[in-house]
Amino acid sequence: MSNVFEGYERQYCELSANLAKKCTAAGALNGEQKKQKVSEIKSGIDEAEALIRKMDLEARSLQPNIKGVLLAKLREYKSDLNNLKSEIKKIVSGNLNPSARDELLESGMADAMTASADQRTRLMTSTERLNKTSDRVKDSRRTMLETEELGVSILHDLHSQRQSLLHAHDTLHGVDDNIGKSKKILTNMSRRMNKNKWIIGGIVLVLVIAIGLILYFKLSK
Template identity: 80%
Template structure:
């Protein structure tokens, strides 16, 4: 897994938990304090969006099997960020029930902090669970990568052996071609000698026949 992606991921998880805490606190405020808190939250949301974009770019630059896992995680983070944006809009629009807001204010800061910590703890536990699941998926992907790499090395070794065998066969064929060429030359030379010998033998036979004919002629002439 990319260490760069992990760094962005840690930053996002911390920022997301902090923004959730601020949203809870902003819901219990009013007036300028609420506006200031929401302004801080919106700035944090922009930082979170920037981290999401960086994680997306980093994930898309990795190998396909790792890329698929990281993009799946990224979709969860995007969904989490969208939920956070919706919460900010809800608080900013003032849709919070007035009676519920009064009840919240009357319940005191202790209840607000309790809810805030409980929500933050819930988000952190959910984030931790996602990280663990992602870690398992990444381990599986890494194991698959190693197995694929071993298979690739084995295939390359087989291809190298086959290449050596083909080169050896090619050299053998060249040797056979050379031997056939030499054999052709020898057979051609033998054929020429045989032809020459045939002419010589034919000439000798013709001379003998002529000599015998001359001898017979002279004997009969006497």
């Protein structure tokens, strides 16, 4: 909620309540006192209209979700101000003759004051409901931001885990290459050992044959 709007709103509510009291007081006055009171009320209505215009400009400069709530409030305030204008017109029309004024005070003013009181009650109820709606919007926005931050954190963690997995994959690939090289080396060593084994076997066989021949020739003499 805009602090500027709330400041104008407080001023308007105080001014509206003050004007309603002045309307009630003006209905019971006569002559110059009544004219002076009516003049004060009209001046106050002009001031109230100026506040509503300021609130309207401020509301339209805000974000769409907040603007909708504030413009709904403004409709209630404009309706309240129109009621005040109607009341002052009835009070002014009471200057035509004493009997009209008395009739206005006895019936019309009572109805107008009752309607105005009902309107203000509805206005207060609507304002409270709109404030609650605004609070829910704020809570939803805060929850959305927290969810967004959580999502960013999860994505960051997933990215880190992906980098770790890629690094582990590269490491395993390197180990696999080393194992392959070691296997080739062992295979070559095994071949060489088999070759050497056959060579040694051949040498031993030759030696055995040579020894046998030597013994044969010696024994035959």
